[in-house]
Amino acid sequence: MHKARYIRTGSIVLASTMKSGDYFGIFQCEHCKTDLILTQEHKRHGKIVSAFFKHREAENDFQKRCPLRVENNSDKSNKEKKSNKSKELQSV
Numbered sequence: 545m546h547k548a549r550y551i552r553t554g555s556i557v558l559a560s561t562m563k564s565g566d567y568f569g570i571f572q573c574e575h576c577k578t579d580l581i582l583t584q585e586h587k588r589h590g591k592i593v594s595a596f597f598k599h600r601e602a603e604n605d606f607q608k609r610c611p612l613r614v615e616n617n618s619d620k621s622n623k624e625k626k627s628n629k630s631k632e633l634q635s636v
């Protein structure tokens with residue numbers, strides 16, 4: 545996702561407009577209020593990936609089901625569900 549609430553200013557900001565000093569700030573998802581990680585623009589497989597916000601680990605079901613969470617798109621395979629489950633069991 546490219547938009548988030550910047551806690552310091554309380555306003556919605558675009559990832560691409562953030563300066564280096566902003567990378568230590570706290571950003572929150574507008575929808576689920578999960579803290580976000582600001583990822584800088586970088587190169588991947590020779591292509592430029594523009595700056596974006598990434599959700600931190602969900603603390604509850606509501607955060608887990610956030611439609612803005614990118615991971616949800618690739619969370620449909622059973623394999624991934626299984627590995628998530630075993631992860632949960634380990635941490636208990």
Ligand SMILES: [Zn+2]
Binds near residue numbers: 573574576577610613
């Ligand atoms: Zn969210």
